Amino acid sequence: MSEATPTGRPAQQEFEKVLAGATTSVASFDEERLTLLQRLQRFLHAYPTTVPFVVLALGLLLGVAVNPHRFTSASNLSTVLTQVMVTGLLGIGQTLVILTAGIDLSIGVIMVISSVVMGRLGVLDGVPTIIAFPLGLLCGAVFGYVNGALVTRLKMPPFIVTLGTLSIIGALITFYSRSETIGMQDIDEQAPFLSLMGDQVAIGDVRVMWGTFLLLIVAAVVWYILTRTAYGRHVYATGDDPEAARLAGIDTDRILLSVYVFAGFIAAIAGWALIGRVGAISPTAGENMNLNSITAVVIGGTSLFGGRGSIIGTLVGALIVGVFRSAVSLAGLDVLWQEFAIGVLIIVAVALDQWIRRVSK
Amino acid sequence: MSVEPILTCRQLVKRYGRVTALDHCDFDLYPGEILAVIGDNGAGKSTLIKAICGAVIPDSGEIRLGGEVVSFSSPIAAREAGIETVYQTLALSPALSIADNMFLGREPRMPGFMGQWLRATDRGRMARFAREKLNELGLMTIQNIHQPVETLSGGQRQGVAVARAAAFAKRLVIMDEPTAALGVKESRRVLELILDVKKRGLPIILISHNMPHVFEVADRIHIHRLGRRLTVVDPKAVTMSDAVAMMTGAMAPPMQAEAA
Ligand SMILES: Nc1ncnc2c1ncn2[C@@H]1O[C@H](COP(=O)(O)OP(=O)(O)OP(=O)(O)O)[C@@H](O)[C@H]1O
Ligand SMILES: [Mg+2]
Numbered sequence: 001m002s003e004a005t006p007t008g009r010p011a012q013q014e015f016e017k018v019l020a021g022a023t024t025s026v027a028s029f030d031e032e033r034l035t036l037l038q039r040l041q042r043f044l045h046a047y048p049t050t051v052p053f054v055v056l057a058l059g060l061l062l063g064v065a066v067n068p069h070r071f072t073s074a075s076n077l078s079t080v081l082t083q084v085m086v087t088g089l090l091g092i093g094q095t096l097v098i099l100t101a102g103i104d105l106s107i108g109v110i111m112v113i114s115s116v117v118m119g120r121l122g123v124l125d126g127v128p129t130i131i132a133f134p135l136g137l138l139c140g141a142v143f144g145y146v147n148g149a150l151v152t153r154l155k156m157p158p159f160i161v162t163l164g165t166l167s168i169i170g171a172l173i174t175f176y177s178r179s180e181t182i183g184m185q186d187i188d189e190q191a192p193f194l195s196l197m198g199d200q201v202a203i204g205d206v207r208v209m210w211g212t213f214l215l216l217i218v219a220a221v222v223w224y225i226l227t228r229t230a231y232g233r234h235v236y237a238t239g240d241d242p243e244a245a246r247l248a249g250i251d252t253d254r255i256l257l258s259v260y261v262f263a264g265f266i267a268a269i270a271g272w273a274l275i276g277r278v279g280a281i282s283p284t285a286g287e288n289m290n291l292n293s294i295t296a297v298v299i300g301g302t303s304l305f306g307g308r309g310s311i312i313g314t315l316v317g318a319l320i321v322g323v324f325r326s327a328v329s330l331a332g333l334d335v336l337w338q339e340f341a342i343g344v345l346i347i348v349a350v351a352l353d354q355w356i357r358r359v360s361k
Numbered sequence: 362m363s364v365e366p367i368l369t370c371r372q373l374v375k376r377y378g379r380v381t382a383l384d385h386c387d388f389d390l391y392p393g394e395i396l397a398v399i400g401d402n403g404a405g406k407s408t409l410i411k412a413i414c415g416a417v418i419p420d421s422g423e424i425r426l427g428g429e430v431v432s433f434s435s436p437i438a439a440r441e442a443g444i445e446t447v448y449q450t451l452a453l454s455p456a457l458s459i460a461d462n463m464f465l466g467r468e469p470r471m472p473g474f475m476g477q478w479l480r481a482t483d484r485g486r487m488a489r490f491a492r493e494k495l496n497e498l499g500l501m502t503i504q505n506i507h508q509p510v511e512t513l514s515g516g517q518r519q520g521v522a523v524a525r526a527a528a529f530a531k532r533l534v535i536m537d538e539p540t541a542a543l544g545v546k547e548s549r550r551v552l553e554l555i556l557d558v559k560k561r562g563l564p565i566i567l568i569s570h571n572m573p574h575v576f577e578v579a580d581r582i583h584i585h586r587l588g589r590r591l592t593v594v595d596p597k598a599v600t601m602s603d604a605v606a607m608m609t610g611a612m613a614p615p616m617q618a619e620a621a
Binding site: 224228229230231233234236237240241243244245246247248249250251307308 | 416435436437440446448450451452453454455456457461462465466467468470479480481482
């Protein structure tokens with residue numbers, strides 16, 4: 001057999017001799033001819049966040065078409081923003097979980113139990129807000145930890161785990177709250193800080209709750225973590241291909257666990273916003289919020305298969321839901337058609353996701 | 362040989378249910394050498410190197426690195442010990458960019474406040490480094506360092522995985538069929554890269570089914586059969602057809618080869 005040549009390079013086989021003449025410049029090609037549809041598919045694959053923006057624009061057009069005057073009125077914009085506030089916050093937590101190819105069905109009840117903990121301690125038991133509030137946040141993180149521990153230690157599917165904790169936490173809420181609602185007056189007397197996120201500021205004619213700014217801040221922080229830190233890359237990698245991520249040196253169990261804790265914590269923050277939004281601490285407020293948050297995430301273009309999606313998408317997704325609801329109701333249609341429209345949006349969003357993914361196949 | 366091996370495995374056993382992938386397998390790697398591992402499909406080559414790099418935990422047996430007994434509980438532990446691996450499955454994240462993939466699990470932080478307090482990764486540095494390493498491999502057909510790995514061809518992906526391992530190895534490089542999907546030119550580059558790594562003084566374990574490549578670069582050839590080391594042969598003393606005959610069980614290993 002051939003031996004190493006004096007230059008230290010391996011001796012080439014006969015057919016490889018011509019390689020010396022091979023070109024060394026970076027390749028460039030003439031654009032191949034594609035149909036319009038294929039181009040669109042490629043473009044959406046490269047810039048997936050454009051989809052929700054286009055849908056949002058369509059929703060706005062629809063609203064303007066239905067009732068230009070009322071839809072663009074300050075009071076309507078305020079209503080939409082208020083509706084988006086809590087769903088958006090929960091959606092951010094849900095995005096983290098869904099990016100790892102998981103799902104958190106318990107995120108809504110974690111939000112409620114956190115608000116109930118803050119409220120009962122801070123308002124009824126007279127615990128100082130400075131202690132009651134962090135305990136409420138901690139409560140969310142602890143329940144998130146329980147979810148994460150069950151998923152990583154017992155290797156149970158996230159859907160089943162959180163379906164279980166959804167029931168369990170729901171029962172705990174009824175038990176702990178004794179089905180009592182704490183009214184606004186009591187909150188304002190004992191712990192006004194808890195309803196702070198419901199206070200409004202006027203920007204022009206539009207009244208905006210503080211909770212909306214909270215949403216933007218949380219979104220900015222999580223966006224930064226996901227896109228600019230190593231941890232964020234690891235979240236994507238874990239959802240994308242867990243075995244590859246593990247072999248590449250990522251502790252995927254640690255990432256998974258942290259994502260559920262993070263989601264629980266954000267749910268607790270959403271619980272704070274919920275108190276302001278509802279104007280009370282109610283064990284029955286926000287029951288369907290877990291599904292709404294999933295809706296926002298999915299319409300926002302995050303893939304349920306993990307590894308693809310963004311916080312900006314989720315924010316836009318939450319806005320889309322709000323805008324479509326508003327447009328349908330301004331059209332004078334029954335509320336049931338709002339639900340109908342949202343259902344169609346979800347199915348279209350997931351179908352689109354599947355279509356876009358086919359580019360790389 | 363009077364030199365001590367840098368890596369030894371003794372009596373490694375790994376079972377997957379009723380399948381025995383490693384059956385009391387021994388393994389020796391000497392400093393600075395290129396050791397090829399050849400064997401039939403399913404002989405247990407990948408399992409052997411996964412046991413070495415922490416991706417599977419052997420049921421029993423002992424692994425020594427530089428004389429010390431090691432038991433890596435995860436690929437991270439092996440990587441921290443300076444062992445880099447190109448897996449047969451490549452272990453790349455399809456949706457992440459080339460640069461992200463090359464630095465997965467060891468992203469450099471930005472200097473100053475941004476890096477120290479806000480933990481921002483230094484994306485500029487990652488992109489430059491990735492570009493440089495791919496150019497060294499001659500992977501010029503990759504146009505954009507930020508494109509997701511899923512948009513690359515199979516061979517380009519393999520190139521990325523090889524570049525990653527070669528760039529970061531401190532102690533030893535393991536390559537499980539690194540040229541299986543590569544073209545003629547790219548395979549040649551990988552062989553050159555393997556010799557470059559050797560010149561840096563690092564030993565290499567090379568699993569390959571390509572006999573001409575194996576006989577060209579290997580210092581010794583570990584023939585793996587039915588989950589264990591059949592023999593180790595010197596590529597200068599044995600012909601390709603003899604090696605293949607031993608590997609497939611058509612020929613008994615020469616007795617004196619055990620000493621090689
Ligand atoms: N994760 C696993 N679960 C169950 N069995 C496995 C697993 N990985 C490997 N095996 C079995 O172990 C044996 C050895 O597999 P291994 O991948 O080590 O072979 P190999 O020598 O690398 O083969 P190839 O040349 O095809 O890559 C095979 O019989 C295989 O079926
Ligand atoms: Mg193999």
